[in-house]
Amino acid sequence: MSNESAAPRKPFRRLLLTGAAGNLGKQLRGALAQWADTVRITDVAPLDAVAAHEEASVVDLADRAAVDALLEGVDAVVHLGGISVDAPFDDLIEANIRGTYNLYAAAQRHGVKRVVFASSNHAIGFHPVTEVLDADSPQRPDSLYGVTKCFGEALSRYYYDRFGIETVCLRIGSSFEEPKNPRMLVTFLSYRDFIELVRCSLFTNRVGHAIVYGVSDNPARWWDNTKVGFLGFRPQDSSAQFADRFPVSAPTAAYDDPAQRFQGGAFVVGEPMERSR
Amino acid sequence: MSNESAAPRKPFRRLLLTGAAGNLGKQLRGALAQWADTVRITDVAPLDAVAAHEEASVVDLADRAAVDALLEGVDAVVHLGGISVDAPFDDLIEANIRGTYNLYAAAQRHGVKRVVFASSNHAIGFHPVTEVLDADSPQRPDSLYGVTKCFGEALSRYYYDRFGIETVCLRIGSSFEEPKNPRMLVTFLSYRDFIELVRCSLFTNRVGHAIVYGVSDNPARWWDNTKVGFLGFRPQDSSAQFADRFPVSAPTAAYDDPAQRFQGGAFVVGEPMERSR
Amino acid sequence: MSNESAAPRKPFRRLLLTGAAGNLGKQLRGALAQWADTVRITDVAPLDAVAAHEEASVVDLADRAAVDALLEGVDAVVHLGGISVDAPFDDLIEANIRGTYNLYAAAQRHGVKRVVFASSNHAIGFHPVTEVLDADSPQRPDSLYGVTKCFGEALSRYYYDRFGIETVCLRIGSSFEEPKNPRMLVTFLSYRDFIELVRCSLFTNRVGHAIVYGVSDNPARWWDNTKVGFLGFRPQDSSAQFADRFPVSAPTAAYDDPAQRFQGGAFVVGEPMERSR
Amino acid sequence: MSNESAAPRKPFRRLLLTGAAGNLGKQLRGALAQWADTVRITDVAPLDAVAAHEEASVVDLADRAAVDALLEGVDAVVHLGGISVDAPFDDLIEANIRGTYNLYAAAQRHGVKRVVFASSNHAIGFHPVTEVLDADSPQRPDSLYGVTKCFGEALSRYYYDRFGIETVCLRIGSSFEEPKNPRMLVTFLSYRDFIELVRCSLFTNRVGHAIVYGVSDNPARWWDNTKVGFLGFRPQDSSAQFADRFPVSAPTAAYDDPAQRFQGGAFVVGEPMERSR
Amino acid sequence: MSNESAAPRKPFRRLLLTGAAGNLGKQLRGALAQWADTVRITDVAPLDAVAAHEEASVVDLADRAAVDALLEGVDAVVHLGGISVDAPFDDLIEANIRGTYNLYAAAQRHGVKRVVFASSNHAIGFHPVTEVLDADSPQRPDSLYGVTKCFGEALSRYYYDRFGIETVCLRIGSSFEEPKNPRMLVTFLSYRDFIELVRCSLFTNRVGHAIVYGVSDNPARWWDNTKVGFLGFRPQDSSAQFADRFPVSAPTAAYDDPAQRFQGGAFVVGEPMERSR
């Protein structure tokens, strides 16, 4: 990779993107190209169509030495890696707990000062759907997966207070091409808004340790980002255009159905999984 | 009344509208037709122009048996009935206290699980005009009428906690064709926004026991609905278009005039009335 | 009744005590004798052992004219009257709603400026036992009885904001000779502390409209009176001395038993009652 | 000055504008002409181009008698006068402390009941840039200048509580033709929005003692005016149009640089100045 | 082990104590004997002086099957096990993350409904010493050890919301025979008060998911347990009796010394450790 002499420098010299082979990782690769001369991309899964400005490597986040190497020469990190659904706890430990620790430990060693961390709405999924949360609402994980996201939020807080590594924790709602069910009319985050949220998280001069909900400007709201207005995130999209996909119906669900009562939806009725060996 | 074979089912089978002969009741009848196969309408006053999909009856809400019959076969209720101005307490007891109790008692017996209850800004009218309220602001009734609305909010809370009957309490501002005085530039709720608010209150899958202010997107705001963002209510109208009806003037009202100091306006200087017999 | 020439005047000329034949009313009669030259006592039930300084009358609080006469020449009121258990709503309307209105309407007419109102913990009984409440906690009535106490709190607020009649609402826990069950180890209010609470409520120079929990200094606490510290109420007793009445046991109650989960205890599983005719 | 017979009266008879020769004072003169028959303008610096409806005088705010004369016959005041940058404390005392006292003392004597007071974001400049403030956030002055603005806020609160003189304290961000540095992308207040904010502050019927942030609808937000929604201030402009003036860059500033960490920017690293004599 | 026929049953049939060989574990063994017929004690270190009512076993908490066996037939758990100082993260993962998960997973399988979990003040050690915290204060771990305690709090919250397993998280201060340094005059928890806190945590009928600070009634306070008053914890001891151990001195520590600025003391300047292999 080289920066041609005529090309103006981009704001970042090198950004690291973990989880680059995932759904959201793919969305970001194009945007990151605009913001950094070099984008280091990594995943446990193979990465395709590596561009000239990209440095690709397949890395297991639980591999401390490999993660340490990833952080070499990096300005900032977008950490989407790890397991993003519920899973056996032994797997979650490796990918989301040891992996996130390895990332921050390496960031500290290499003097990296900014991380954008993909937390999740499942860190707060056991709040009822009749409550509006903000950055100060207490964690209410709805699954072991959610618990590991709470761990990531606590760990990054420590690295901020102790070493000044700033993190924006994105409690991402449902970021897909379009909402897939009525719940997602509330939790939908368009790809465009997701990219804008990462942009704000990378470029705002100071972010401290921020908790922001990743959600578009949908008609119904469970999450209020007023307290992180300093990020300048203003979503442009709304789930309203997809509302007619889901036939309007009277609220008929059984009163005690937890999947209807809590923000985490179906996650709240999941069971801890065992690893099949 | 029948559902013709070719007609698709509407979301609700049967909705009950009390206070159907009143100002706001009339506004709702058209909208309810879109949402329910059958709309049962009732009032103490006669109802005119009853449509094919409507079931009309004249009922005194203080008549327990009659109210019980009204709730038979109903999916949800929009409860606008009762007295909506200040009145002798003996009258308010019958219409707003006994009447509202009768409605909830009947709802419980018939398994109805959703009520949209017309509370009023007069439940909080003794807050000063220099304060912005939200769903957690304490009650400050400005009249005996307002006290009965506080009663209705407490009663419906009980029926939610005890029996799971969900209620949206609408603290309605001033819902008329247009604002009639300068205070209404702040409290105006257009008919269109009122109907949308009822729609959100009926169709949101879970509402718990919610307190929402019924107000359009007027320039000046006394009330903030952020905490009930889960209802998805986004007003479309504003009193701004009516601002030039009221000549701009310097703030000349006497400093201690209660009707200018408190949100309830002229209500706060009313006197308890005696029933003329 | 006469004030002998040599006798020094007591702080109050005449106090009115409603509900004087009830359990707590009987406790207060002795104390009131110290504070007022004349104590007017009233109840629907007969009053016995009327002392020289007492004026006794049997009055139904729903009788407006009779209540009006009671307030004549009174300095302040301790309003314990009405129904203090769950009951058919028709009865509660007469005793607790119409009766309390009659009392305040008469107080206004006669210029009485201070009321001590026996509200109840059942106005907030649907809060969970794992939450500590204070004066700003929202109402959560656990019964129709509790709803009428919420009404009394709202009504007295109105009379304060509108007419400057100050009220201390006592959310009384369990005031008996001694705790009768394990729940009462938390909610116990000794008679001595009850009397002291009424004393503070009558003599504090300004009370505005205050919400105070009537509870002794028991080891476990659901209620915190910090916000009404201006009343100077410092309980002297504790349920600790009665703790050994109830054998210590592991927490075995079924997890979902509402009577164990909520502060109101058995009230929260009561059913609205019908008046037997 | 005269009101010609055919001319309709404007809302105010006479407004006083202090600091009329300053940057913001000049912006306001045109607007005030629309709102008042007569505009009395004053400054320590000479005033040019005095219009027919204007009464101009050069006054040192520390001159009690002169200030007293200024308030004669005035309906309301827009107080922009005083020193608006950091300065030796001896100078700040005269202009901002004695001067503001003189203004309020004179307002009281002359029965003036409304003041719009130019406070400053430097009254809260020691809050970090990762915090969103509102009207209840505690003062954190970032300079002696900021301390004198805190004084003005406390003094005006006293005159409100004691004498009913209402004040809107405008915590003005950066009101210039356009943002001059990246910080001003957050703090920018367009002239148009500044004028609108003064208009809302003068014409809202009751304002009590209000704290409002003077800021346009910029993408990133440090300040939230929800609690003063009763003023009806809705900014029309945004710094977004100027964003490309400042090249986007990675957050490279040293982690501990106070001028980057706190809302006051460079003010927070200023030193108290001595008056050169 | 047997319950002799004449012996009255104790409140619990069988309690499990993990970390029984540690400092606090030893303190508890005597108390637990009073509360349970059988006390199952476990540690990774050998246990000495096993009494007749005790069932002892050496278990590594990272061993899922062994932990599962420990929970068999247990009524409630006091979980002091795991690493209680800072340590290499690989070790903390096994003892405090996998170990705590194993404990809760086993508790769920065996229907255990109450856990007393030894969290730590190091979960909030990065709060400044000039702030008073309560149960709602956000986590601010001061070390990787503290991060694993945050994990335990989040995990136990999940098991409460999902499966109804109640946990009291004890954020223990400094529980030793006596304070060892000036900081411990604030954080001291006497053994007697520690035992009482465990007693309250085990016997309170409902605890939900509670956060309580484990601290005696010391003169200076960083932590306020008002919000968990329902536990009935009233400390009997105070560090005041040890105050003269530490010579009074002027506050001379360097202003920026983190170990003096933050509640965690020396922990806040620790460095993540590597496991020496």
Added chain:
Amino acid sequence: MSNESAAPRKPFRRLLLTGAAGNLGKQLRGALAQWADTVRITDVAPLDAVAAHEEASVVDLADRAAVDALLEGVDAVVHLGGISVDAPFDDLIEANIRGTYNLYAAAQRHGVKRVVFASSNHAIGFHPVTEVLDADSPQRPDSLYGVTKCFGEALSRYYYDRFGIETVCLRIGSSFEEPKNPRMLVTFLSYRDFIELVRCSLFTNRVGHAIVYGVSDNPARWWDNTKVGFLGFRPQDSSAQFADRFPVSAPTAAYDDPAQRFQGGAFVVGEPMERSR
């Protein structure tokens, strides 16, 4: 001054006490002797009975150079100086505004890092007597004197944020030999408790910028020091022993009497004074 060889060093080398000739200053002189080798005492009034360990000088706080000299070689300051009653604003400017500025400016120049500042309850005297305040309650000065105390709180906050000079602001109630009127039964601060409060303020290792109410453990409370529990201030005295000085009476004061409605008492009805020349 010399420290004899045999004498153990006291915690402070030299403390400065301003306002040493005043009522509270006199109380402190004895205590300070225990805490510092040398106590520099100063006042505008003559100081009598200067002890061997004391350095006395008569200084006008408005004299910058003289104040600068006072701070030379000082470890910490107890700043009681200035005017402590309402007074003409011109006088208050010199003593309380310029004087307090001079003190902090000199403290900064001389590297002094701790000030105990005598603020006053009159900084918050316009809060009603039916409200309980804490360290975060907004300022509500009840007099120009109170406004200058607000200034001192803001100024000291600036010196803390900017230069790390820590201040404890003592909002002193009524510190006299004994209460002089019924209001002082609430606001009484015994001399012993006052001295203890100063001791806590000087010796607590870190205090940041703290707001503490100076009040004994009186039965009725307007002020709650929970948020500054880190100071370790536990009052030992109570006004209860003086209660019988004031005959108990019914609350007869006129409802709208401001001196009864607000915490500041008679101050709230004072008028700004003119300096008689």
